[in-house]
Amino acid sequence: MRRLMWLLALVLLAGCQSVANGRQWEETGSPVAFRLGSQIYTVADVNTEIKRAIGDGIANALAGGQTREQIEQIVVENDLRRQIFEQMIQNELLLHYARQHGIGVDPAALDETVFGRLPADADPAQALDLRSVLAREQIVFEVIARNTRADMAHARHILVPDEATAKAILAELQAGADFATLASERSRDTVSAAKGGDLGWAARGDFVAPFEEAIFSIPLNTPQIVQSEFGFHVVEVLARETQRPFDSFEQLRTRQNAGQFYQETFVPWYEELRRQAELSGELQIAAGFDPNALPIPFPETP
Known part of the structure; x- marks a missing residue:
């Protein structure tokens, strides 16, 4: 079960937004971290994702009595910033693969899920944001299932x-x-x-x-x-x-040996997908970029 929870945590979607096709870093003031096809992801995007992924956890740890030094040690020893960056790349590669292979979501089922999670008086913008997150999540899960x-x-x-x-x-x-x-x-x-x-x-x-x-x-x-x-x-x-x-991510998730199947079949498939993307130049990571050089998202002090 612990292995499965790790698997599910690993496939949570990156929260950064794809920027306009072909955008140059000079227009934003933030250097490029990586490119995938015509999409550019900046250092600011990676910073945002690191904060989204562990910012609340860090704030809660501080409130619980842990020191900044203790938290920094945990982040460094577990290589969390690099893991988040690598997961960001994986999610975007899987979404890119889905677009290339015509993998999408059922719009009606997606809308039903969205409105089932929100109150009746929810802001339309909130519904659109949730719909986008859930659509990305479902597409990534579908790609994982099809390749496990x-x-x-x-x-x-x-x-x-x-x-x-x-x-x-x-x-x-x-x-x-x-x-x-x-x-x-x-x-x-x-x-x-x-x-x-x-x-x-x-x-x-x-x-x-x-x-x-x-x-x-x-x-x-x-x-x-x-x-x-x-x-x-x-x-x-x-x-x-x-x-x-597997026919669906739900079918995979509920299997007794889900983590084993994921490690033995999906992980090698993904590693080859990424290797080919880098060889072809479709995926380019900026030379010298090191996610561990980015700041740990401690809460701002008043």
Whole structure:
């Protein structure tokens, strides 16, 4: 769980705003930190993001009795400013990738989420700001899901309390009975029973060991009996895929081994995406720019 929380924290979106295409640093008075395509991100943008990411935490730490020296030590030892800068680049690269590959959001669903979070009398500008943040978040999550992979099996089952009942159901299936009908009528797993016993696509680590071993080994479309701590399952595997991408970030987030899948498949994919962006010149980090040289965002003293 701690690993998953770290993963979710890592993909929070950068709060800086993209500036106008082709803007030169002389027009703003702030040097360029990095470029991505025609977009320019300045040192001021990075400063703003560092303040957004850790400014409140620093203020709370000071209010809680920690000294500036202690906080500075934490920031330096954990390389927080560089981590924030790298996350800023990652978010922008993923959004750039999404634009190139036609990945967007469902406008109606996005509006429903926005208005569900705001009071009825919210300022329209506040709604627009929240909509922009949530749209970016959802797009980044979608790119992560599409490029995180795991071995998966699509199975359905009928859970019963004893082997005799399982054998009777198996015999009915072999005689031509409809699996979904039997599942809806007789499975003790009421959640999957409502879907005809369908468990959807499951990744390794989702189920208890005997059940998981079965869905990744038994022949396809051949119902078999499997015993687990929950009882006896009549299991049918409909399909299997190696290194299948996740359908959604929610599907990834709720997997038992989400952090492992992320590290083993998404991280190498992203590192190659970034390497290619730098090789092509699409991503350019300003020579000599060091995020650790930027000020720690201590609150201003009156």
